[in-house]
Amino acid sequence: xxxxxxxxxxxxxxxxxxxxxxxxxxxxxxxxxxxxxxxxxxxxxxxxxxxxxxxxxxxxxxxxxxxxxxxxxxxxxxxxxxxxxxxxxxxxxxxxxxxxxxxxxxxxxxxxxxxxxxxxxxxxxxxxxxxxxxxxxxxxxxxxxxxxxxxxxxxxxxxxxxxxxxxxxxxxxxxxxxxxxxxxxxxxxxxxxxxxxxxxxxxxxxxxxxxxxxxxxxxxxxxxxxxxxxxxxxxxxxxxxxxxxxxxxxxxxxxxxxxxxxxxxxxxxxxxxxxxxxxxxxxxxxxxxxxxxxxxxxxxxxxxxxxxxxxxxxxxxxxxxxxxxxxxxxxxxxxxxxxxxxxxxxxxxxxxxxxxxxxxxxxxxxxxxxxxxxxxxxxxxxxxxxxxxxxxxxxxxxxxxxxxxxxxxxxxxxxxxxxxxxxxxxxxxxxxxxxxxxxxxxxxxxxxxxxxxxxxxxxxxxxxxxxxxxxxxxxxxxxxxxxxxxxxxxxxxxxxxxxxxxxxxxxxxxxxxxxxxxxxxxxxxxxxxxxxxxxxxxxxxxxxxxxxxxxxxxxxxxxxxxxxxxxxxxxxxxxxxxxxxx
RNA sequence: GCCAAAUUAGUUUAGUGGUAAAACAAGGUACUCGUAAUACUUAGCCGUAAGUUCGAUUCUUACAUUUGGCACCA
Numbered sequence: 001x002x003x004x005x006x007x008x009x010x011x012x013x014x015x016x017x018x019x020x021x022x023x024x025x026x027x028x029x030x031x032x033x034x035x036x037x038x039x040x041x042x043x044x045x046x047x048x049x050x051x052x053x054x055x056x057x058x059x060x061x062x063x064x065x066x067x068x069x070x071x072x073x074x075x076x077x078x079x080x081x082x083x084x085x086x087x088x089x090x091x092x093x094x095x096x097x098x099x100x101x102x103x104x105x106x107x108x109x110x111x112x113x114x115x116x117x118x119x120x121x122x123x124x125x126x127x128x129x130x131x132x133x134x135x136x137x138x139x140x141x142x143x144x145x146x147x148x149x150x151x152x153x154x155x156x157x158x159x160x161x162x163x164x165x166x167x168x169x170x171x172x173x174x175x176x177x178x179x180x181x182x183x184x185x186x187x188x189x190x191x192x193x194x195x196x197x198x199x200x201x202x203x204x205x206x207x208x209x210x211x212x213x214x215x216x217x218x219x220x221x222x223x224x225x226x227x228x229x230x231x232x233x234x235x236x237x238x239x240x241x242x243x244x245x246x247x248x249x250x251x252x253x254x255x256x257x258x259x260x261x262x263x264x265x266x267x268x269x270x271x272x273x274x275x276x277x278x279x280x281x282x283x284x285x286x287x288x289x290x291x292x293x294x295x296x297x298x299x300x301x302x303x304x305x306x307x308x309x310x311x312x313x314x315x316x317x318x319x320x321x322x323x324x325x326x327x328x329x330x331x332x333x334x335x336x337x338x339x340x341x342x343x344x345x346x347x348x349x350x351x352x353x354x355x356x357x358x359x360x361x362x363x364x365x366x367x368x369x370x371x372x373x374x375x376x377x378x379x380x381x382x383x384x385x386x387x388x389x390x391x392x393x394x395x396x397x398x399x400x401x402x403x404x405x406x407x408x409x410x411x412x413x414x415x416x417x418x419x420x421x422x423x424x425x426x427x428x429x430x431x432x433x434x435x436x437x438x439x440x441x442x443x444x445x446x447x448x449x450x451x452x453x454x455x456x457x458x459x460x461x462x463x464x465x466x467x468x469x470x471x472x473x474x475x476x477x478x479x480x481x482x483x484x485x486x487x488x489x490x491x492x493x494x495x496x497x498x499x500x501x502x503x504x505x506x507x508x509x510x511x512x513x514x515x516x517x518x519x520x521x522x523x524x525x526x527x528x529x530x531x532x533x534x535x536x537x538x539x540x541x542x543x544x545x546x547x548x549x550x551x552x553x554x555x556x557x558x559x560x561x562x563x564x565x566x567x568x569x570x571x572x573x574x575x576x577x578x579x580x581x582x
Numbered sequence: 583g584c585c586a587a588a589u590u591a592g593u594u595u596a597g598u599g600g601u602a603a604a605a606c607a608a609g610g611u612a613c614u615c616g617u618a619a620u621a622c623u624u625a626g627c628c629g630u631a632a633g634u635u636c637g638a639u640u641c642u643u644a645c646a647u648u649u650g651g652c653a654c655c656a
Contacts, residue, residue, distance in 0.1 A: 045651095056586065143651030144585025151653045155585060158651070186649095190593080199629080199647055258655080275656095309583055309654055310647095322656070414656090421649095426656055463656045494616050521614085529618035543616055555617070562617065 001176055003041045004162065014044040016077065016127045017067075017137050017163035021046050023119035024066035025159075029053055034121065035096045035147060035156055043162030047145055049096065055142045055157045063159070064139050074132035075117035079125060087111040087122065097122050136170040137163035140177075180420045185470040186315040188478035192486075192534065194469070195316055204313035204320030206466070211486035214514065215472075216323075216465050218484050220301055222353075223325055223461060226346065232299040232327055237279035239303050240270045249278040250439055254373065254408040260307050272305035277433075277458060280328040281440040284454075289444040291332060294454060295339050299327035301465070316470040317419060325462035330442070330454040336432070340391045340413075343430045343459045347415060350428075350461050353581050354472065359427065361397055362414045363388060364405030373408055375435050384432045385411045409435040412458075420474045427471060431458040479535045479557055483578045489515045490536040492527045494543030502547045506540065509567050513574060532557065538574070 004010045018037035021044075025032050029050055037046035082090065084101065090113070091097035100122060101111065114123045116131050128134070138161060145158035164170040181187070189195045194212035201207060208216060224234065243262050246252040251259075251274070260272045273279070280298045289296065303323045312318050331339050351359065365385050366374040374381070388411055392399050399413070406412060412431035416424045433456040443451040462468035472480070482488055491507055493499040496519055507517050516536075518527045524541070531539040541553045541562065553564045565573070 054585070141650055142586075145652045146584075149653075151584070155652075157585080160651080197647085203647070304656090306655085311583065311585095311652080312654060314649095318655075324656070422651090429656065460656070467656060492617085495614055497614060523613095523620060524616055526619055527617090532618055539617085541617060545616080553616090560617090 001180075002173070004043055005039050005041050010164070011039050012126055012128055013133065013165065014039045014161075014163045015123075015125075016131070017134050017161060018044040018046050019077075019114060019116065019119070019121050019123070019127065020067050020070060020131055020134050020137075021063065021139070021159060021161060022048070022121060023070055023116060024063050025050075026119055027066055027070075028059075028063060033094055033096050036100070037121075043140065043160060045158050045160040047147070047156040047158050049147075049154070049156050053157075054144075055159065060139050060142065060159075067134075067137070067139075070117065071131045071134045073117065074130055076130045077114055077116045077127045079127070080113045080115065081110045082113060084109060084111055087113070090120075091122065133165075134163055136165065136167050137161055138170060138174065183474050183477045184315075184420045185317065185473040188473045189315065189470075192478050194473065194486075202320070203310065204308055204318070206316055206319055206321075212469065214486040215469055215480070215484055219325075219462060219465055219468065223350070224301075226350070226461075227297075227299050227327065230297070230342065230346065231295075232297040234299045234301075235280070235283055237276065237283070237300060237302065239273055239305070241273050241278060243269045243271055245278045245282075246271060248439055249281070249436060250375075250409065251275070251278070258306050258308070260305050273302075274304050274306045276300055276302040276304065276324065276326050277328060277436055277456070278440070280326075281436055281442060281456075284328075284330050284442055285440060289330075289454075291444055291446045291452070294444060295329050295331040295335050297327055297329045300324075302326050314422065316466040317422075317425060319464075319466050322464040322466045324464050325460050325468070327459055329457040329459065330437070330444075331457060332444070332446075332452070333455055336387055336455055336457070337391050337394075339457055340388065340430065340432070341395060343457065343461075344391065344395055344397065344413070347428050347430070347461055351415075354475070355582075356417070356471075356475065358417065360416045360424075361392070361399035362405065362416050362426075363392065363399050363401045364407075364412045364414055365401055365403050366406040366411065367404035370404060374406065375408055375410075377434075380434045381411070384434060388413060388432060407431050407433075407458075409433045417471060419471065425467065425471075427463045427468060428461050429459065429463060432456075433458060480537070481577075481582050482537045482574065483581055485535075485537050486514065487516050487534065487536050488513045488574070489538045489540060490531045490534075491515060491517045491540045491542060492524060492531065493517075493519060494524055494541065496521060498544065499542050499547060503540075503542045506542060506552055506567060510571070510574075537577075540570075 004014055022034050022037060025048055031051050033049040035047040035049065037044060087101050088098065091101065104111070112123060112125055113120050114125060114127050140160045140162060142157065142159045144155040147153040147156050162173060164173065192211060193209045194215065195206045195208050197206050243252060255274060259274050262269050262271045283298055284296060301323055303321065305321050308318060308320050313320065329339050366381055392413070410431055410433040412429055414426045415428040417427050418424050437453050437456050442454055444454055446452045489510055491503050493503040500519055503517055507515050520527070528539065535557055537557050539555045541555070546553055551564050551566055552570050553562050554570060555562050
């Protein structure tokens with residue numbers, strides 16, 4: 001998908017189109033006031049205050065029509081430069097523009113405006129020469145958007161659109177949007193019976209169907225093996241904890257709004273756990289530890305519950321009940337670098353196995369000014385943040401830094417990916433924590449026999465199985481690699497009367513795999529079609545030819561070619577594919 | 583949570599102020615079949631609750647859920 005923001009020409013075009021949108025809106029709703037209209041990766045938007053008016057479906061075609069009309073008139077787009085004083089005078093009735101002007105850099109004494117016909121907007125530019133160039137655009141969606149991105153502020157009306165130089169480019173882009181929707185994991189999940197939801201169970205509480213459960217189990221086995229090799233010890237802990245547990249950890253103060261409300265049971269007060277750190281801290285605290293024992297790596301496939309905002313819930317990607325591929329590493333300060341490095345390497349290893357290429361490392365740091373969210377200890381934060389930078393630079397990893405994205409207890413490295421529909425999400429995460437071990441008074445005995453506080457690294461490679469499954473479904477468009485596919489092999493006998501016995505023999509030979517035998521009384525073409533629709537990796541066709549030569553004929557998903565081999569050769573092929581994860 | 587829209591059979595969708603339709607899927611019968619749909623046949627549905635109305639799946643309201651964004655986040 002093309003990044004419009006980064007293409008110089010498209011950036012200019014879309015920016016100008018945002019002005020065209022504003023002008024059209026102004027014509028239709030003279031009371032409209034405008035906030036900002038930036039270019040984004042997907043095109044442009046404009047945030048508009050329409051007073052009491054809210055945009056609905058009917059308005060969009062009218063606005064588009066007005067935009068076309070203005071574009072056809074072909075007014076030139078003229079740049080003026082004015083002083084700050086002039087700008088303040090010019091926009092004296094527009095509180096939004098005054099706000100923008102007042103926040104401009106002190107050194108920006110000259111302010112630029114762009115005028116097209118009867119419309120002038122404060123803008124840095126650049127723009128195309130005339131609105132005539134804005135021919136091939138489309139308004140895509142609209143919604144409410146908080147002023148300055150703050151939910152305490154008024155909600156403005158945001159309209160999104162996109163603009164291209166050529167009709168073909170626009171159509172191509174719209175087609176790509178459609179294709180992206182087709183590989184939405186919610187669609188695939190329904191079509192392939194991966195998961196479902198039911199109002200009686202509740203919002204954001206997906207039910208994993210048998211096909212989904214196979215995928216999840218394979219993911220569990222896969223990552224468990226990796227972690228076992230790396231010295232992780234897996235545990236099981238309850239999905240609830242007392243409120244005191246979370247008061248001790250500090251989550252009660254920092255995370256309560258995201259937790260399900262507490263429940264009273266006899267004399268105890270419980271919450272459904274939103275994360276597993278406190279439980280794992282107590283596993284560490286169960287015995288006394290020597291510096292020789294560290295690092296200790298506690299892993300768990302742990303179900304957590306989070307009270308996600310109702311508007312945020314989405315398929316398997318954002319849920320209220322999730323299973324984390326979680327682990328907590330208890331290390332000495334000297335081991336931080338090494339262990340953090342191993343986690344990053346594990347992430348790279350796993351992403352390689354899944355063929356995931358489009359992801360970004362984000363180093364999530366605290367916002368120094370946010371004393372409410374973040375634990376107040378400048379030294380601790382600086383140390384931790386520098387440590388992470390050091391390791392990433394040492395590994396030569398490309399990353400970007402994000403202020404204010406850290407957890408309340410420490411900085412973290414997140415891996416960001418883009419789903420088929422919607423904004424970027426975090427898949428993997430690795431977080432450094434100096435705080436929780438102190439709060440739980442954890443320690444180990446050092447070489448000199450003194451008590452020391454360990455450092456904790458929180459990490460989740462898949463993030464959650466839920467979200468990772470969603471992502472993999474979209475990456476593969478539902479055509480999962482052989483090792484993950486719920487049904488790996490579909491056997492179709494040509495004729496039930498003559499070939500079913502042979503088909504059953506072959507099924508027996510392949511009993512180590514997930515095999516289905518389609519012995520329904522249907523035509524071969526019909527069964528073949530279903531096999532393809534269900535995206536089954538290998539379909540076997542067994543007829544007289546195969547019976548006579550004691551062979552199997554197979555077709556791989558996505559291929560039109562039928563290949564005939566012995567059963568043993570097929571098994572070898574299957575084993576190779578599973579081993580190579582393709 | 584906020585703004586907007588949507589909710590009709592297992593699925594995808596059509597339609598209407600007088601309780602509803604199609605395709606696929608499912609069940610049945612016949613065909614015994616060589617790589618993306620054999621034919622015929624049977625059964626099944628208007629998210630929930632109020633209101634307006636002689637009568638509501640259709641109009642109104644509330645709630646629930648879903649979708650696109652915003653805010654929040656694995």
